[in-house]
Amino acid sequence: MILGWNVERTAKLIVLWGDGLSAALIAQRLGRTTRNAVIGKINRLKLPRRKTSQSRPQKRSTRMTIPTPKPAVIFTTHADDLKIPLQQRLTFEQTRPGLCKFPVGAVHDPDFCFCGAACTGIYCDDHAERCYNRTSRR
Numbered sequence: 351m352i353l354g355w356n357v358e359r360t361a362k363l364i365v366l367w368g369d370g371l372s373a374a375l376i377a378q379r380l381g382r383t384t385r386n387a388v389i390g391k392i393n394r395l396k397l398p399r400r401k402t403s404q405s406r407p408q409k410r411s412t413r414m415t416i417p418t419p420k421p422a423v424i425f426t427t428h429a430d431d432l433k434i435p436l437q438q439r440l441t442f443e444q445t446r447p448g449l450c451k452f453p454v455g456a457v458h459d460p461d462f463c464f465c466g467a468a469c470t471g472i473y474c475d476d477h478a479e480r481c482y483n484r485t486s487r488r
Contacts, residue, residue: 355391363388367397430476431455431465439463452477 355363359380366376373388380388431454440463445451450465452473467474473481 360391360395363391364395364397367392370400428480434465434467438466440466450474450477452481 362380363376366379371379373392374385377383377385377388434454439454440449442464444466445464448468448470450467450469450473452465453462454465455462465474465477467476469475469478471478
């Protein structure tokens with residue numbers, strides 16, 4: 351049970367705080383109160399805050415550093431992808447089940463398309479072989 355803050359307890363809190371005791375030690379000395387209750391009362395009484403200990407990390411300098419730019423990602427088209435017939439190439443809107451959805455080129459390029467070859471999965475056999483890392487079983 352937490353006791354209320356009467357005049358004697360408040361005066362003792364002020365003296366103990368002035369002596370430099372921590373909120374946890376003050377709570378122990380007062381008895382039947384918590385560290386958080388002591389901290390709340392200290393804040394409501396607007397007692398001066400303590401200096402921060404030196405164990406805290408030092409403040410970083412306010413000098414700004416310019417981040418180094420990341421190298422641009424360069425998309426290259428695989429030589430086999432250039433052999434895809436033009437009538438087989440699809441736009442996103444033309445993709446449907448049973449046609450290879452392997453992207454050819456970079457998305458932002460005007461020549462970007464999908465393979466469009468007949469397949470049973472997401473990719474045709476040629477592109478599935480390039481996409482999936484098939485490891486041999488031991």
